[in-house]
Amino acid sequence: MNTITIAISDERLLKLQKVAVDLNVSIEELVLMGLENVLAKREVSSPHTATDIPKKNAELDSVVVNKFYHLAEQWQREVAGMSSTNRMSQHPAYQEIINMGNPIVPLLLSELKKNPLYWFAALSAITGTNPIKAEQKGRVKQMASAWIEWGKNQGYAIE
16 A cells, blocks of 8 residues: 655645545545546546436436445445345445435446446335335346336435
């Protein structure tokens, strides 16, 4: 691991501290989230470019979007190889994603469209609903389609 030292003004440090407290992360994590976002935007093959984010996300603060993707990547990395979806959904990063609440529903729906596997429990926990019909259970693509249709009916622009 390498160390980087940066000099910032007291005013910027206070702003960083406030944002870090609001997001319940350390200043180091916040800075790393920003760096990861910059690097991701530079990568042509990045799965999380600005065009991937639904139009309704335009009002989302970039810090919220960055935090979501940071947590999602951390969660996926740390649960890799787990077979129990119940255990996977109890992971602290997944729970923190759920705690981000309604503002991230468009992000979850967008991710669900790209990878229809992991976000059903989070969507259900956040929205308090489950649009999946009994005959769709266990059929991942159909379950994802049910959520995406629900999202469209709720006014989310899903790309």
